[in-house]
Amino acid sequence: MKLKIPVNPLKSSEEYTSKKPEDMSLEELEILLHSQRLLIKLELERLEKKINYSKFIYKIAKEFKIPQKIEAIFDNLVNSYFGEKNNKKKQKSNKN
Numbered sequence: 001m002k003l004k005i006p007v008n009p010l011k012s013s014e015e016y017t018s019k020k021p022e023d024m025s026l027e028e029l030e031i032l033l034h035s036q037r038l039l040i041k042l043e044l045e046r047l048e049k050k051i052n053y054s055k056f057i058y059k060i061a062k063e064f065k066i067p068q069k070i071e072a073i074f075d076n077l078v079n080s081y082f083g084e085k086n087n088k089k090k091q092k093s094n095k096n
Helices: 026-063 066-095
Strands: none
Touching: 026 066
16 A cells, blocks of 8 residues: 655655755755654664564574474485485495
8 A cells, every 4th residue: 555645755845855955944954854863763663673573583493493403404414315325336336
């Protein structure tokens, strides 16, 4: 769902984007500063949510010992792969 009102009204407004801060009135500068503060606050909240989500995933993975299980599966795959190669080499050497 797209918002009808943009998050940053100054981004889509040609009136403000074409102006340099030196040419803006005090009121325009205050609005610009306020919107920049809100954008920074929004980005910090997004970052905090990502960090909290990552902590949550890590905690679950650690609780269910998923890294150890993945490591065990990987070790089994590697051992079975190299074990098959060694068995084939032994069979070839026994045939000769």
